Amino acid sequence: MSIRSGRRVADALRTAGVDVTVHDVDADLVPALADTRPDLVWPLLHGASGEDGSVRDVLELLNLPSVGTGPRASRIAWSKPIAKTSVTRAGLATPEFVTLPQSLFRELGANRILDAVVAKLGLPLVVKPSRGGSALGVTLVQSPEDLPRAMVACFAYSDTALIERAVQGTEVAVSVVELDGEPVALPAVEVVTEGPYDYDARYNPGRTEYFAPARLSPELADKAAEVAVAAHRALGLRHLSRTDLIIDGDGQPWFLEVNVAPGMTETSLFPQAAEAGGHDLPTLYRRIVEDALGTR
Ligand SMILES: Nc1ncnc2c1ncn2[C@@H]1O[C@H](COP(=O)(O)OP(=O)(O)O)[C@@H](O)[C@H]1O
Numbered sequence: 586m587s588i589r590s591g592r593r594v595a596d597a598l599r600t601a602g603v604d605v606t607v608h609d610v611d612a613d614l615v616p617a618l619a620d621t622r623p624d625l626v627w628p629l630l631h632g633a634s635g636e637d638g639s640v641r642d643v644l645e646l647l648n649l650p651s652v653g654t655g656p657r658a659s660r661i662a663w664s665k666p667i668a669k670t671s672v673t674r675a676g677l678a679t680p681e682f683v684t685l686p687q688s689l690f691r692e693l694g695a696n697r698i699l700d701a702v703v704a705k706l707g708l709p710l711v712v713k714p715s716r717g718g719s720a721l722g723v724t725l726v727q728s729p730e731d732l733p734r735a736m737v738a739c740f741a742y743s744d745t746a747l748i749e750r751a752v753q754g755t756e757v758a759v760s761v762v763e764l765d766g767e768p769v770a771l772p773a774v775e776v777v778t779e780g781p782y783d784y785d786a787r788y789n790p791g792r793t794e795y796f797a798p799a800r801l802s803p804e805l806a807d808k809a810a811e812v813a814v815a816a817h818r819a820l821g822l823r824h825l826s827r828t829d830l831i832i833d834g835d836g837q838p839w840f841l842e843v844n845v846a847p848g849m850t851e852t853s854l855f856p857q858a859a860e861a862g863g864h865d866l867p868t869l870y871r872r873i874v875e876d877a878l879g880t881r
Pocket residue numbers: 680711713717718719720721723749750751752753756780781782783829831841842
């Protein structure tokens with residue numbers, strides 16, 4: 586998937602007259618970067634090393650400027666509980682949660698701790714890996730009997746589970762792009778699935794319906810945009826990001842998570858949002874590159 590994102594962005598940039606070379610992450614990458622010393626690197630990788638800041642660390646080691654969020658802010662954004670705590674400090678609402686490492690869960694006794702979680706947070710709940718993406722290991726839990734199985738599914742992907750209140754409402758993804766150094770929200774994209782927007786829903790055509798722009802009133806669209814820009818600022822993100830939110834029946838947006846490396850394939854949420862905002866993708870990506878180079 587990251588290869589597809591990379592190729593899409595490279596093709597768009599070439600259309601806009603930018604000289605681009607695409608490189609995989611392999612043993613040749615560091616020598617190639619060291620030899621050719623590109624003016625700018627745009628990492629388009631999903632999953633741990635692409636999003637947890639480690640590839641950014643390598644680029645800093647090589648003294649190469651890059652598009653996107655730096656290593657320190659990436660590490661914060663990559664951890665869902667840390668990102669949630671940070672945005673709460675900035676005044677945003679995020680579902681109440683607990684984190685449970687697998688070891689503690691075992692030591693304390695699964696049933697005792699799960700009873701306490703249900704007593705405190707209520708039902709329904711969502712269980713998900715504290716880090717990661719693609720909705721692997723995410724389960725919506727409606728009744729207490731389903732919680733242990735959800736924990737096991739989650740621990741298959743992560744050694745720490747995040748258990749949070751499920752929010753019912755309209756799910757939207759709000760992409761943010763910095764134009765002339767100012768973060769600006771693109772139109773929200775609404776995601777409609779039965780149940781969570783999980784791995785199956787994401788990568789099987791027809792399981793999910795998208796509305797770009799989202800079917801929100803102008804006031805709610807503004808609120809969603811404000812939350813995404815506030816999260817982008819609070820977490821110290823750079824150039825582009827995507828915030829996942831659910832807006833409940835009272836019109837309250839709830840922050841779920843932020844993505845520092847949003848998908849950029851033709852069906853991904855970021856390009857859908859850019860197009861809904863009237864942006865020509867080659868022109869927009871060229872602007873991002875120019876902003877990152879400081880040549881605008
Ligand atoms: N608290 C929640 N309430 C309701 N649905 C949720 C909640 N958290 C996650 N989901 C559902 O699970 C999906 C994946 O969760 P998310 O936090 O975005 O993780 P990731 O995209 O990194 O796997 C969301 O897109 C949403 O459909």
